[in-house]
Amino acid sequence: MTDQAGEAGLTEPLAQRLTTRETAERLGVKPETVYAYVSRGQLSSNRAPGGRGSTFDAAEVDALARRTGRREPTAPAGALSFPTGITLIGSDRFFFRGVDATELARRHTYEEVAEWLWTGELRPGVQFTAPAEALTAARTAVGALPPHCGSTDRLRVAVVAAAAADPLRFDLSREAVLGGARSLIPTLVAALPTVAKDGGATNGAADSGAAPPRLARQLWPKLTGRAGDEASLAVLDTALGLLIDHDLAASTLAARVAASARAHPYAVVSAGLGVLEGPLHGAASGLAHRMLTEVLERGGAAPVVADHLRTGRRVPGLGHRLYSGEDPRARALFELLAEIPQAAPALAAARDVVSTTARHTPLHANVDLALAVFSVSSGMAAEAGETVFAISRTAGWVAHALEEYGERPLRMRPSGQYTGPQPPQPLPAAVPQ
Missing domain, CATH: 1.10.230.10 (Cytochrome P450-Terp, domain 2)
Incomplete structure (x- = not known):
């Protein structure tokens, strides 16, 4: 799925325009102040399509933020807000490190999109490999689960098993985290059971001769017993790329909280998986x-x-x-x-x-x-979408963990608003048995 047009899109991204609200949030000021910057000649603006409001060049806004030192955006009352350079969600579009995410996912494999999210570098043809020891541990643990367990149950167990097989998991250096992520994702895929085909086990998607995307090809037989043609594998690979990250969704916030406490990457992924299973998120x-x-x-x-x-x-x-x-x-x-x-x-x-x-x-x-x-x-079970979501979003959680490891530890420590009985209260009476 890699092509030269896609690579050019990464080296020369389309100029990104921000709304007044997005500009104010990025600068950490009120919308009125944005127009004050325009009147002083510190920002230039264009009329938005349809003549409603103005748009601003993102690079110019970022340059102004650096000059003024306003790097922390203001958050609405009662809302959590953290600076991140991973995903920007605009008006019916979203971007991975400034690049249109839908174009990126359509032109590049999941592995390539993940590398872009992690490093800001495009690595055409990059492949992830599951280490034998981690894979054996994950498959053994998953194989011991009851048959009725769902895919997210299996993935949570596989993450724990892979962590146990990695004695260096507490190394939070950038290279160690990246190396672990590149091995964990294919381990999770390989640990899932293969869907039966015609009464037997399938060995994977049919070879079309065009070498379909590597991780998507590995995941396909875990989702359906049907043979995977090139068009269907392209849909799966694009879905994996699109779902990698979507700003601070619930599971991503949980992952960042874990990383803020300096949990190792496997524990970060476990935190994300725990939230993902909710019916209002991954399910x-x-x-x-x-x-x-x-x-x-x-x-x-x-x-x-x-x-x-x-x-x-x-x-x-x-x-x-x-x-x-x-x-x-x-x-x-x-x-x-x-x-x-x-x-x-x-x-x-x-x-x-x-x-x-x-x-x-x-x-x-x-x-x-x-x-x-x-x-x-595609003849998949109802939980297939959740499986795709979980595998894909693992890379996003790692990207946010890498970002959070560079921040002050334990910064995500809100204070509770106590609403219980006012002290001092007498000691409770024992309940008769």
Whole structure:
């Protein structure tokens, strides 16, 4: 998936424009102060498309921030805010180290996107390798779990086993952390059981002769017993690249808290996995998968959406608080899925859900709905999207850990607002047994 156009995009990124609000946050000032900078000639501005508001050049804003020393953005009352150079989410677009994330994920393999996120360098053809000792420990531990365990259960156990097999895991130097990450991710993939195919075990995706992306190819037989054609593997690899990071999502915040306490990278990943399993985060695509399956079985979205509304449940796969329109990750995956004939029924079902729900409330598709289209059309289980999310986001958690290791330790120590009984209280009476 690497090409020269993609490489040029990394060395000469498209000039990024910021809104007034984003500029104020980056400078750590109020919006009124931004316009004061413009009036003094310290910032230049352009009218936004449609004539509503102004936009500002990100490089010029960063240069002003360096001159003024205003490096810490102000946070809304009651909100947590930390400086990060990894991901910027703008108006219906997002960027990895200043580069359009959707273009990066479509043009480069997951491993290459991960390296860009970790180091700011593009390494075409980079591959990750699972060390034998860690892989044996992870497979043994995962193999001892009950059959009913889900993929996230297996991944959590695999991380612990891989950590136990690495006596140098407490080395938090940059090179040691990067080396551990490059071995941990393929270890997690290899530790997952292979999905049965035609009553037997599958050895992986069919070889199309075009050498599909390495990690995506390894992960494919862990998700489905069907053979993986080149187009389907490209969707999986792009999904892995798109999901690597999305600013300070709940699991990423947990990972950064762990890193702030100087937990080793395996423990950081464990912290992220613990939060990811919630139905409002990594597991959300499974709910969308089940919904799309029901839409296909019932021949339309109307009765399914009606059932959700009648019971007070939100329709899964719709809406995102950071985007006013369609999630750019969903848009990128939908474009690739539209080129795969077997994805047409699930894709039509997803569009039916969006248009049907729009009669009640104007919500757009998010990445969970796109993952559901992919998993349903590829014969995967409902939890497949969660597996893709977890494997992908591991690289993002490591990127944030690397950043957090360079900050003051234990800086994420909020104070509780005590609401219990006022002291002094008498000692409690023993409860009779």
